[in-house]
Amino acid sequence: MSVKIGDRIFENGKEFIAVEFTSNLSENKGTLIRLGEEIEKQVALFRHQGKLFCLSNICPHRHQPSIYRGYVENGCVTCPEHFWTYRLDTGENINQKQGIKKLKTYEVIEKDGVILIHIDYFEKPK
Template identity: 85%
Template sequence: MSVKIGDRIYENGKEFIAVEFASNLTENKGTLIRLGEEIEKQVVLFRHQGKLFCLSNICPHRHQPSIYRGFVENGCVTCPEHFWTYRLDTGRISTKSKELKNSKHTR
């Protein structure tokens, strides 16, 4: 079966939309995907240590669409704006602070 970007894929009763080919993702570099016009509909794909991850592109710290430009290291991405760090596998905050919010983990 040949899949194209934009195709709907059904697996185990769930629907997915092909947004990028895994072969196009660069190790430790974010790929921005726009699912709509609003910044809330931006996600970022990462390839890190052979695994693929998808997070919201919005940094909860200042609601900035900047995660795709982040620095990836040790299973985390660091926002380039104010250096808040989020786990790639869960979207949870990795930086130590009581005031920090978690990034949305997206599938």
């Protein structure tokens, strides 16, 4: 069975949506995925050290949709707006002096050359 962008599949009892081709992701460079009209339904996909990560694209510091443009290094992404840095695996802010706000993270898998993210409330991409 071939998976296409926009397909919804079930893996281990969870619903995933196919959002991007694996070949379109570059190491340490973010990709913006829009899963609805609202900016809250934007996510940032990253490949870092061969692993995939998916986080909210909205930096909680100033509610800026900019995480996908962030600088990736040592398992973290730094927002290009005000330089808050978050762990790719947990979304935690690594500088506690800035506060405890964190990015929402999403489970992500690869199947048949396509990247899929676990959806809990997202709509099909438009």
